Amino acid sequence: MFTKNEIIEILSDNSKNEWLFGLSDSIRKDNVGDGVHLRALIEFSNYCKNNCLYCGLRCLNKNVKRYRMPKSEIIETAKKAVDAGYKTIVLQSGEDIKYKINELCEIVSEIKKYNVAVTLSIGEYSFDEYKMLKDAGADRFLLRIETSNKLLYEKMHPNMSFEKRIECLKNLSELNFEVGSGCIVGLPFQTIESLASDILFFKEINADMIGIGPLIIHNNTPLSDYQNGDFILALKVMAITRILMPKINIPATTAMETLLKNGQEMALKAGANVLMVNVTDQIYSDNYSIYPNKIKSNSNIIEQKALIEQKLKSIGRFNSNDFGFRAR
Numbered sequence: 084m085f086t087k088n089e090i091i092e093i094l095s096d097n098s099k100n101e102w103l104f105g106l107s108d109s110i111r112k113d114n115v116g117d118g119v120h121l122r123a124l125i126e127f128s129n130y131c132k133n134n135c136l137y138c139g140l141r142c143l144n145k146n147v148k149r150y151r152m153p154k155s156e157i158i159e160t161a162k163k164a165v166d167a168g169y170k171t172i173v174l175q176s177g178e179d180i181k182y183k184i185n186e187l188c189e190i191v192s193e194i195k196k197y198n199v200a201v202t203l204s205i206g207e208y209s210f211d212e213y214k215m216l217k218d219a220g221a222d223r224f225l226l227r228i229e230t231s232n233k234l235l236y237e238k239m240h241p242n243m244s245f246e247k248r249i250e251c252l253k254n255l256s257e258l259n260f261e262v263g264s265g266c267i268v269g270l271p272f273q274t275i276e277s278l279a280s281d282i283l284f285f286k287e288i289n290a291d292m293i294g295i296g297p298l299i300i301h302n303n304t305p306l307s308d309y310q311n312g313d314f315i316l317a318l319k320v321m322a323i324t325r326i327l328m329p330k331i332n333i334p335a336t337t338a339m340e341t342l343l344k345n346g347q348e349m350a351l352k353a354g355a356n357v358l359m360v361n362v363t364d365q366i367y368s369d370n371y372s373i374y375p376n377k378i379k380s381n382s383n384i385i386e387q388k389a390l391i392e393q394k395l396k397s398i399g400r401f402n403s404n405d406f407g408f409r410a411r
């Protein structure tokens with residue numbers, strides 16, 4: 084629908100934002116409806132072998148109290164979320180080499196017994212390892228490209244390879260996972276042209292889900308002297324993605340709410356149709372400090388869900404109450 088030059092023009096000019104958000108909202112409504120898919124997020128380990136320049140969980144950050152939830156607790160937390168009515172469990176962690184693939188497969192297959200969709204967000208693995216996870220029952224996998232610019236990617240991710248990232252995304256598609264990707268808006272040295280390429284990249288790989296969030300600066304990272312990403316720019320990248328990919332799932336990301344109160348509501352009104360709800364016990368999630376001031380709930384899992392449903396109702400939306408696969 085838009086050429087790269089048109090995307091650059093829209094991203095560079097804030098005078099037409101109202102038109103843009105109106106269009107992305109109506110495309111969302113026509114293609115995926117008013118239902119919002121709620122996903123229960125379990126942050127099960129904050130150990131990570133990588134050193135992404137922006138992330139507070141990077142291995143070289145020694146100021147993090149590291150934790151690894153025992154297998155039984157992960158499964159118990161998932162059960163609680165299922166009992167509260169969630170239809171998708173998202174298991175997220177740093178790239179924690181202590182978890183062997185067999186153990187991860189066991190966790191997935193145990194959780195699958197609860198008749199729920201399982202999404203993994205655990206980083207890069209080989210084709211065979213991804214296959215084992217798929218065979219264990221995992222339905223979806225989130226792996227953001229973070230930026231589609233190879234040079235910038237490699238600057239932000241020491242000792243990681245852009246080609247390997249692309250290969251992982253390709254392998255996940257080949258294995259019939261629903262594949263989620265996405266980018267961070269506001270990385271140092273990122274240009275508007277590079278954000279336009281990110282959007283076209285999402286389309287090219289035919290992603291099933293796209294998560295877009297502004298960069299939030301973490302003080303114990305090499306990016307501590309840089310600035311947070313621009314909320315409106317992130318919202319615009321998300322809105323254009325919705326226009327180009329009408330049927331995919333797009334979360335109103337936690338990073339948006341962290342940067343701006345009501346940021347998730349604004350995202351839901353500009354093309355988003357998914358909310359990730361953190362159901363991790365606070366003794367753990369307080370230390371899952373990818374960035375500061377991450378939103379948290381003080382209610383129990385049932386009250387938390389009721390509050391979200393109430394909020395959705397107030398903006399004319401509702402909990403879709405289904406597995407929330409990509410609309411076809």
Ligand code: SAM
Pocket residue numbers: 137138139140175176177178204205206225226227229266267296297298299300301338373374
């Ligand atoms: N380790 C896995 C991975 O990188 O795919 C999953 C967990 S990682 C914490 C999930 C996402 O958090 C990353 O894809 C990245 O985009 C995002 N993230 C990390 N640090 C961030 C920051 N400072 N600001 C915004 N997003 C951030």
Ligand code: SF4
Pocket residue numbers: 131132133134135138139140141142176177178206373
């Ligand atoms: Fe590790 Fe993911 Fe953070 Fe990178 S973004 S340091 S892979 S947890």
